[in-house]
Amino acid sequence: MTSAATLYGLAGAALVGIGLYGLAVQAHVLRKILAFNLIGSGVFLVFGAVAGRGGGAGGGDPVPQAMVITGIVVALSATALAVALALRLFRETGRVTLPPDPPAGARDG
Amino acid sequence: MTALYLLDLVLVPAILLAACTAVGTRDRFAAVVSFIVYGLLLAIAWVRLGAVDVALAEAAIGAGLTGVLLLGALARMGRRADEAAAAGPPGRTLRLGAAALGAAVAAGIAAAVLALPEPAPQLSGAVAEALPALGLGNPVTGVLLAFRGYDTLLEAVVLLLALLGIWSLAPDPAWGGLPGLRHRARPEGVLAWLGRLLPPVGIVVGLYVFWVGADRPGGAFQAGTILAAVWILAVMSALVEPPAVRSLALRLALVAGPALFLAVGFAGLGLAGAFLGYPAAAGWAKPLILLVEAGLTLSIAATLALLVAGTPERAAG
Structure with missing residues (x-):
């Protein structure tokens, strides 16, 4: 029987995998942003599980907890910037997906 | 158990x-x-x-x-059919490849989680030892505002930078104008009703979460988020208009927290001999931390609300 913290650590690992799959497979930019947030929260959960293992009576180690709060806030600001970029892309071009990469060599010209 | x-x-x-x-x-x-x-x-x-x-x-x-x-x-982008749908579902090769990659990464992280050393190394003891000097009861607040104050200061600056990035995406006619589109709500509808009912409750809860953060779960970030949510609700129910982003009062609210944090940090150079240090004399650290937290709550609420409101799209009237 694994401990609760290890269980959530494994769940965090699975979330990173699920998010990575979504990031690669989904074409719509908002779906990619959503998948990226799944990866981020999976990483936070792994980190939190590591913190929870070291927990005394009053909950886990406070240092990783504080860093995860910082991370959640920074993730939101990155998401907001990404959404603003996506909306600008949509307004300028009407596209909701990223254009394919130009063929190699075309970039330098 | x-x-x-x-x-x-x-x-x-x-x-x-x-x-x-x-x-x-x-x-x-x-x-x-x-x-x-x-x-x-x-x-x-x-x-x-x-x-x-x-x-x-x-x-x-x-x-x-x-x-x-x-x-x-x-x-804004619409749920109608577009090129994302027209392209059809992703190819089988892509899906299999992505699934294999995701599974491999997840397995790697899982192996790392299972291989962690026993007993777990931790800093709880060090934090608990140093916490009484700050006069705080919540170790997480102690870490955020004092022991790892650098992180929190830079985080507040990151929020501002993200907001600058969003503002700089504004088209020329709307430069410095009002963020987002005009919201409409039926004046007698549920949204307008909630917009009137919830803000007083939300403001009280937000201020409470800020105040108890020193001793119990809560603090500037959670309180700032609740206050931002109150404002967003009021805007969405068309009861208030967002301010033009060139407004001086708005900009002062945005920088108040980081500026106050920096000022206390530099004061620490003289009073405690270290940047972001707090004076060792009993009873000084907690009022300073509360002051910084109050400024941060205001700035975080304003910044988060404007991050969600988005790029300016209407010229200021």
Whole structure:
């Protein structure tokens, strides 16, 4: 029987995998942003599980907890910037997906 | 203990299921709603891990504000058929490759989690030892505002930088203008009713969460998020207009927290001999920390609200 913290650590690992799959497979930019947030929260959960293992009576180690709060806030600001970029892309071009990469060599010209 | 472990055994599959739905479902609206459900379930998981501060942040920011952002953008981009749908489902090779990559990374992280050393190294003891000197009861607040004050200061600056990035995407005619589109709500509708009913409650809860943060779960980030949510609700129910982003009062509110934090940090150079240090004399650290937290609460509320409001799109009248 694994401990609760290890269980959530494994769940965090699975979330990173699920998010990575979504990031690669989904074409719509908002779906990619959503998948990226799944990866981020999976990483936070792994980190939190590591913190929870070291927990005394009053909950886990406070240092990783504080860093995860910082991370959640920074993730939101990155998401907001990404959404603003996506909306600008949509307004300028009407596209909701990223254009394919130009063929190699075309970039330098 | 056993009953709680049973809760874990139900909660973890529910979280994974919500995540899979958010990634896999065809309907984009359902995907975003699944993501919000996922965030709320994850907040319960954080409570189970003993991290109530993180649970508050995840529920308010991870699920709430991120959900509002994604729903708003989805409404703007439309649910109609577009090239994402026209391209059809992704090819089999891509899906298999992505699944293999995701599984490999997840397996690697899982192996690392299982291989962690026993007993776990930790800093709880060091924090508990130093905390009485600050006069605080909540170790997480102590870490955020004092022991790792650099992180929090830079985080507040990152928020501002993200906001500058969003503002700089404004088209020329709307430069310095009002963020987002005009919201409409039926004056007698449910949204307008909630917009009148909830803000007083939200403001009281927000200020309470700020104040108890010194001794119990809560603090500037959670309180700022709640206050931002109150403002967003009032804007969405068309009761107030967002301010033009060139407004001086708005800009002062945005920089007040980081500026106050920096000022206290530099004062620490003289009073405590270190940047972001707090004076050792008993009774000085806590009022300074509360002062910084008050400024941060104001600035974080303003910044988060404007991050969600988005790029200026209307010229100031």
